[in-house]
Amino acid sequence: MDEMSTVSERSTNTGRQSNGRGTAGWVTAAALAVVLGFWAGHEFWPEKSSRVLPNTVAPGGGATVPGQASPLGILLAENSIADIAEQTSKSVVNIDTRTSIAIPDSPFQMGSPFGGFEFFFGRQMQPFEEQAPRRFETQGTGSGLIVRQDGYILTNNHVVRNATDIKVTLADKRVFSGKIVGRDAFTDLALVKIDTTNLPVAKMGSSKALRPGDWAIAIGSPLGLDHTVTLGIISALGRSLGDMKSNVELIQTDAAINPGNSGGPLLNIKGEVVGINTAVRSDAQNIGFSIPVDVASEVTNGLLTRGRVARPYVGVYMQDLDPKLARSLGLPPNAQGVIVSRVGPDSPAEQSGLVQGDLIQRVDGQTVTASKDLQKLVRTHKPGDTLNLLVSRGGLLKAVPVKVGDYPGDGNREE
Numbered sequence: 075m076d077e078m079s080t081v082s083e084r085s086t087n088t089g090r091q092s093n094g095r096g097t098a099g100w101v102t103a104a105a106l107a108v109v110l111g112f113w114a115g116h117e118f119w120p121e122k123s124s125r126v127l128p129n130t131v132a133p134g135g136g137a138t139v140p141g142q143a144s145p146l147g148i149l150l151a152e153n154s155i156a157d158i159a160e161q162t163s164k165s166v167v168n169i170d171t172r173t174s175i176a177i178p179d180s181p182f183q184m185g186s187p188f189g190g191f192e193f194f195f196g197r198q199m200q201p202f203e204e205q206a207p208r209r210f211e212t213q214g215t216g217s218g219l220i221v222r223q224d225g226y227i228l229t230n231n232h233v234v235r236n237a238t239d240i241k242v243t244l245a246d247k248r249v250f251s252g253k254i255v256g257r258d259a260f261t262d263l264a265l266v267k268i269d270t271t272n273l274p275v276a277k278m279g280s281s282k283a284l285r286p287g288d289w290a291i292a293i294g295s296p297l298g299l300d301h302t303v304t305l306g307i308i309s310a311l312g313r314s315l316g317d318m319k320s321n322v323e324l325i326q327t328d329a330a331i332n333p334g335n336s337g338g339p340l341l342n343i344k345g346e347v348v349g350i351n352t353a354v355r356s357d358a359q360n361i362g363f364s365i366p367v368d369v370a371s372e373v374t375n376g377l378l379t380r381g382r383v384a385r386p387y388v389g390v391y392m393q394d395l396d397p398k399l400a401r402s403l404g405l406p407p408n409a410q411g412v413i414v415s416r417v418g419p420d421s422p423a424e425q426s427g428l429v430q431g432d433l434i435q436r437v438d439g440q441t442v443t444a445s446k447d448l449q450k451l452v453r454t455h456k457p458g459d460t461l462n463l464l465v466s467r468g469g470l471l472k473a474v475p476v477k478v479g480d481y482p483g484d485g486n487r488e489e
Contacts, residue, residue, distance in 0.1 A: 154343075155305060159303040162293060162339065162341060162347075165245075165275055166217060166219060166294065166301060167244055168215065168217060168218075168298075168301075169216045169218050169229055169233055169240065169295075169337065170213065170215050170240075171214045171234060171237035171241070172212070172237065172238055172239040173212050173237050173238060174209050215297075216230060216334060217335055218266060219276050219338065219350065220275055220276060221265075221275060221278075221374055223271060223272055223274075223275050224271050225270050225271065226255075226265060228265060228374055229265075229266060229336070229337030230264065230350065231261075231262045232262055234252075234254055235257070240253070242266065245274075250269060253266065253267050253268075256377030256382065258376075258382075261322050261369055261370075262352055262365065265377045276339060279341075279342055279344065279367060280346075280348070280367065280368055281349060281366035282368060284348060285308065286307070286311065288308040289343040290305070290308050291305055291342075291343075292305075292327070292351055295334045295335070295338070296333065297332055302335075304330040305329055308325060308326070309326040309327055310325075311325060311326070313326045314446070322365050324352070324353070324363040324366070325348070328361070330362070332354060333354070335351045335362070336352055337351065337352075348367050349366055349367055349370075350364055350367065351364045384456070384457055385457075385481040386457055387422065387457070387478065387479040387482070388422050388461065388478065389421020389423040389479070390414050390416070390423045390428060391414070392434075393415040394444050395409060395443075399413065403433075410443050412444065412447070412448050414430055414432040414434065417429060421479070426474055426477070427474060428463075428474060428476070431467070432466070433465060433467070434448060434463055435465065435466055435471075437452075437461060437464075439462070452478070456478070457478055457479055459478045460476065460477055461476045463476060
């Protein structure tokens with residue numbers, strides 16, 4: 075009989091004896107229960123266990139490492155979230171802005187939000203002389219991330235857009251005046267410069283290997299509460315928000331993000347930046363969005379080296395094809411592709427001969443069934459590359475090569 079069986083039998087016997095011998099048996103049973111409790115605690119819940127869990131993985135990922143506990147146990151039991159936050163917070167800044175807004179004195183003044191008399195009668199009829207609008211100052215707050223030790227800070231474009239004054243507060247409470255040195259409205263990113271050196275730079279990671287369920291840590295200044303740390307997970311990838319003026323597929327996270335977090339970092343469990351927090355659903359809870367760090371790094375490099383971001387440009391307005399639209403255009407119900415609803419004037423698309431009503435079915439040999447498919451393929455090219463389109467026009471297939479252009483803007487365009 076093994077030791078466990080013996081202990082069990084003794085406990086049972088003690089219980090039987092207690093019925094006729096008073097409290098002595100209960101005391102013995104209680105003592106044995108305490109002993110069993112200490113034994114079980116040591117075996118299954120040791121305070122600092124040296125036991126090895128099966129199939130454990132190295133903290134950095136990869137092969138099994140004999141003799142090491144699981145990474146989850148290491149990371150959470152040793153309070154590494156606080157360690158990550160303490161280290162990364164040094165490179166997170168608070169950004170306060172002031173913006174001057176012009177408001178007309180009269181709702182009937184030309185250029186007012188109501189359109190003035192020109193809204194009702196046209197531009198020729200203007201009964202009042204134009205008056206200088208009143209100006210009001212608004213204040214805003216956001217976050218930023220130090221990306222170079224000589225004072226370059228990455229933040230959201232909407233944090234500093236139209237700001238007349240930018241105040242940057244470092245983690246050590248030093249305050250500097252900031253200046254916008256580049257911004258990109260398409261990705262909602264901007265670069266701010268402050269006049270100092272030897273700043274702690276954030277550790278940049280990659281967003282390519284992210285998976286839903288990965289840990290996510292957000293640091294920023296929600297509602298002006300600087301260097302707030304929140305913890306969650308990556309909820310989803312590749313999110314597209316139609317009401318945002320951004321062409322980026324965003325990271326969704328349930329790490330708490332609020333107004334003021336914009337421009338702050340989203341970190342992985344290694345303390346690496348994997349995203350730049352940019353938006354939150356105001357009609358929901360714990361649904362926030364971040365710009366992937368790979369996009370942010372590309373934009374940062376473009377703003378630092380050229381002052382703008384080179385962006386591939388074709389110049390077509392597209393509409394997804396559905397059975398109803400296919401019938402109205404005389405196309406078969408099973409037709410696939412993207413309809414060209416309009417061609418931009420003097421665009422690469424116009425120069426290549428694309429016209430309204432063309433059905434784009436293939437790009438570089440790959441089938442496209444939605445506008446986003448075409449957008450993704452265009453973004454894999456650089457200005458000057460050639461896109462080879464297969465287009466259906468009047469029931470006939472036509473090959474149309476399009477030379478990709480560079481978007482004719484400075485990256486600051488708001489629409």
